[in-house]
Amino acid sequence: MLRVAFTTLVSFGALSLGLATSADAQNRKPPAPCGPKAELSAEFKTNVAEDSRCFEIRMYTVDKEKVGTGEYVGDIDMLHQRFREEEVAIFEKHGAEIVGVFQSLDNPDTLVWMLAYENRAHRQEVWRKFLDDPAWKALLAKYRVPITAEVFMMSASDYSKMK
Numbered sequence: 761m762l763r764v765a766f767t768t769l770v771s772f773g774a775l776s777l778g779l780a781t782s783a784d785a786q787n788r789k790p791p792a793p794c795g796p797k798a799e800l801s802a803e804f805k806t807n808v809a810e811d812s813r814c815f816e817i818r819m820y821t822v823d824k825e826k827v828g829t830g831e832y833v834g835d836i837d838m839l840h841q842r843f844r845e846e847e848v849a850i851f852e853k854h855g856a857e858i859v860g861v862f863q864s865l866d867n868p869d870t871l872v873w874m875l876a877y878e879n880r881a882h883r884q885e886v887w888r889k890f891l892d893d894p895a896w897k898a899l900l901a902k903y904r905v906p907i908t909a910e911v912f913m914m915s916a917s918d919y920s921k922m923k
Contacts, residue, residue, distance in 0.1 A: 834905035
């Protein structure tokens with residue numbers, strides 16, 4: 761599993777949601793590997809299933825110090841409402857499978873969710889369409905929640921039941 765952590769205050773920018781812009785791409789490592797074994801570099805192939813999808817776990821923790829400042833008015837309840845209302849549906853519309861959305865029991869200000877894609881290219885396509893979707897832009901404007909995000913990209917092991 762490769763771990764990527766970054767902070768975001770929920771902006772429209774692609775980087776804040778896990779995608780690099782063209783300027784960022786020049787200064788960053790290649791995207792974290794995920795998906796079928798055939799698409800992975802040698803260092804990741806040993807224990808990965810041939811038919812694994814690309815999995816992504818995203819942990820969004822509300823930055824309580826920013827709630828109520830500037831444009832940020834939402835807390836964890838508002839973040840859950842954003843997902844409940846339409847965010848999950850927008851992702852599904854663009855081809856992502858939402859494996860689950862969870863409330864962390866270790867931190868009441870953290871929402872954890874897991875997505876699945878066919879492969880890395882499919883993930884990139886889903887995110888591009890999601891970010892361009894007018895419904896997402898309207899939802900984001902309605903629910904202004906400052907978050908810190910941690911992202912984990914994964915491929916299923918060869919012995920995993922979920923692939």
